Amino acid sequence: MPVTIKDVARAAGVSPSTVSRALTTPALVQAETRLRVERAAAELGYQPNRAARGLITGRTGNIGLIVPDLTNPFFPGVVKGVQSRARESDFSVFLADTDEDPTAEAGLVRALSKQVDGIVLCSPRMTEEDLRAVAGETPIVMLNRRVGQIPAITIDNVDGIRQAVAHLAALGHRRIAYVAGPRLSWSNRERARALRSVTAGSGIDLVEIGNFAPQFAGGVAAADQVLAAGVTAVVAYNDLVALGLLNWFATRGVKVPEAISVMGFDDIVLSQMVSPSLTTVAQPQEPIGRAGVDMLLQLLEDPDRAAVARRELPSQLMVRHSTGHAPTT
């Protein structure tokens, strides 16, 4: 038998209405009564029933978070960011994992939407059409993708690529490969585009390879094609792919970075744990998550903001041991 607002009311000698006001709109009640109420509430350990409140206010105090695959080490960082930012504002987080199934995404959004005030949609794989549809039904903030005017947090892929290429160029590389990620991935298209425009007219040849799955196995699969391309450096779609490359190069006896330099993207924790450690372009995972919640909460308070709700976070080159001078063949 949990303690309800009535218990508090009785204990404080006021009506339930007053208790409610004292706790949610303190300005409306006299200082002295408010104090009495607060004391009674504290004493009884009163916690308002969220379901009941939600029923009448129409707000749940929950947000939903949908990720493609939690075992991809990029996402846990984002989830933590979402988590902690949400908790700061007393929101709880529903988590759902789509298992990389693009068709499941829309369904999950709809299922969750009844129980939350808004949804953070991380790296959605679904079609633009579906995306627009669900964005029309529920407050949504996207992470790592940009579609039309839908509120979104992205990172500066172009600048990240520019830093990466500058680094490789400084090391003397003149012919580099890009191991592309999934065709459906917005980030992949962005990065490929940025690479083309940055290398164009800079005296650096770009060889595009793939598409490959954004996973370790994808890198393994791509490795021999990279070797055949006759490049001195390779930029992978993400760290997982880069780790796959690294692994296969190791078993093939190809020395990194002496024979070939390898770069990733994301800066997942693993990239420091392998040897050679992986040079990569860091995406600030927790900040991305936090920024997503920030934006979502703003949107909930003031839906008109949606028109300008787009934010781009900086990316940063992390130089480690998988890149080095181009071999002087």
Add this chain to the structure above:
Amino acid sequence: MPVTIKDVARAAGVSPSTVSRALTTPALVQAETRLRVERAAAELGYQPNRAARGLITGRTGNIGLIVPDLTNPFFPGVVKGVQSRARESDFSVFLADTDEDPTAEAGLVRALSKQVDGIVLCSPRMTEEDLRAVAGETPIVMLNRRVGQIPAITIDNVDGIRQAVAHLAALGHRRIAYVAGPRLSWSNRERARALRSVTAGSGIDLVEIGNFAPQFAGGVAAADQVLAAGVTAVVAYNDLVALGLLNWFATRGVKVPEAISVMGFDDIVLSQMVSPSLTTVAQPQEPIGRAGVDMLLQLLEDPDRAAVARRELPSQLMVRHSTGHAPTT
């Protein structure tokens, strides 16, 4: 303006009560009316409001999941298991991350407990005392820990250790080290105890080193002590620690497995991604999560079961490339 039970009632030409019954207790309404109701509900896309239902039934249809640190790659697998099993029974999952703060755990449990029917507590770090306290207030299932009669899922650490030692013994190792994890960790104590009892009287010397943090850095920190111990093989508390060892051995120029064999525990995805890939004792992460939810749901249906709610899952040796024959010095 979402569609309510009244809308369905009107469309079907019956009362709200009948709609409710038709949808939740079909046996109670005539086949023909039930059909009418179902059709109307489908047509309008009716989804019962969970908050309203919860208000009267006292059940939320949600479960809480608390993990110490989502960026520890062991946990995402568990979370996925919890996720998918919960979804099968139409439960949604609240996720909370304690950031490895043992004192935050109890608070989080209490905060969540109002919004969920039960909680899955993964690898809790809090004191036994706190644990018993919260277990008394809310339905709880623990993962990877056993305390008194609290419902719990664990894996067979003893058998895992036995497999590990048998493997090493077969390779000729006669002196092995154990790099211990956190003193507070139940799993760590279990594994250490199992190692002692399995090696005792088997002609194998055991050297215990540590405690160390259950992370990559912990392994790095332990590496030189391991080398100094004059062993030919080392078993780490978990894979992360093993990866730390591997990494430091690599930079020290110590060849694995030629000079020393390294084993981990958990089988996180990373262990296949490094080279040499890591021999380890697999804990079935998704099954652990699923089993936890299974048990929790059973408990909710029939709280008397709590007395016998304890389950142990098998562990399994995964032999990869970080272990080999003992050097024949």
Add this chain to the structure above:
DNA sequence: CATCATCGTGCAAACGATTTCAGACTGGCT
């Protein structure tokens, strides 16, 4: 001193479902 805001509070009606209870109808049995 009458009038009028203003303030603080309580009453009661919501919110959207479930569930108890009672009534209407059917059919079988005496």
Add this chain to the structure above:
DNA sequence: AGCCAGTCTGAAATCGTTTGCACGATGATG
């Protein structure tokens, strides 16, 4: 024909909050 048991349905109460409205008290104003 009368009665009873059994089915099916609807009315109304309920869960724990929030909130519009009305009311009384207070203080300011002319």
